[in-house]
Amino acid sequence: MDGNDLAVFTRAVQYAQEGNKEKxxxxxxxLAQKDxxxxDFILWGIYTAPNTERASLLLNRAKLIKPxxxxxxxxxxxxxxxxxxxxQPGEGFPFFPPKKYIAQNMGQSTTQVILPVQPAVPVQPVMPTQQIYIQPQTFIAPQPIIINTAPVYSCPYCRSPYPPLTSTRISTGGWITFAVLLILFFPLCWVGFxxxxxxxYCGQCGVKFN
Incomplete structure (x- = not known):
């Protein structure tokens, strides 16, 4: 372990002792990716692992190296x-995590080290909120459809679709009145008219209906 790795390892132990196990x-x-x-990396990894499953995997690896x-x-x-x-025991375990190793190596290290710089987290620009106006929809009721259900007229003789025409004529009673007055009192015979x-009658063929 060189001086830079030792400094990183020391900082990791300090984070763990302060309760910041995630960091x-x-x-x-x-450090374990290099060695x-x-x-010691494995033991401290067990102590700071995010869950017991990860810690168990590291413990099994440690048993293979130093059973x-x-x-x-x-x-x-x-x-x-x-x-x-x-x-856990109030006084802790004497050899776990291995604090003595850190104390010994910290006294021996005199090399200037450079700690890794955490990458800066880019700050996302805050976009101004835009007000969106939604125009209300206008519903137009459809026009009612009128269906003419009246029966269609047709002339019984020529089948003309045009309705019959209406006219007047001297009634039968009028002709009787004319004949009677013509005999009895000639000057008033015209009253029957x-x-x-x-x-x-049909306007197409001229047939009278009544």
């Missing part, structure tokens, strides 16, 4: 307590 796990994961078999390591045994006990919601009746 610490990001640093540990970055996947580093037992008899006391720190791994204590890490397994710590993880068992976490899974079952059992209380005023007695008229109406009748209809």
């Amino acid at each position: 610490a796990f990001e640093f540990i994961k970055a 996947a078999n580093n037992i 008899d390591d006391l720190a791994i045994q204590q890490a397994e006990q710590w993880l068992t307590n976490e899974k079952n919601n059992w209380p 005023f007695s008229k009746t109406s009748y209809q």
Whole structure:
């Protein structure tokens, strides 16, 4: 582990001790990509893992590397307590997480190191809100359709569709009055001409209907 990695590792431990395990796990994961078999990276990864499933995977890897390591045994006990919601020892475990390793290496390191700079999060510009005017829709009721259900007229003789015409003529009673007055009192025989009746006839063929 060079000086820069040691500084990153030290910062990760500080984050973990301050309770910021999420940030610490990001640093540990970055270091583990360079040295996947580093037992200290794995132990601190177990301690700062976001969930017990991830911690169990790291614990199994640690057992493959150092199956008899006391720190791994204590890490397994710590993880068992976490899974079952059992209380952890008040004084903690002496070898988990491995704090002594950090203290020793911090005293030995004199190399100037550069900590990784977190990428800046781009700030999305706030777009001004636009007011959208929705024009209300105007509904026009359809015009009613009038269907003429009256029977269609047709002349019974020529089948003309035109309605019959109406006219007047001297009624039968008028002719009788004319004949009687002509015999009895000639000067008033013309009175019978005023007695008229109406009748209809076809304007196409001229046939009288009554």
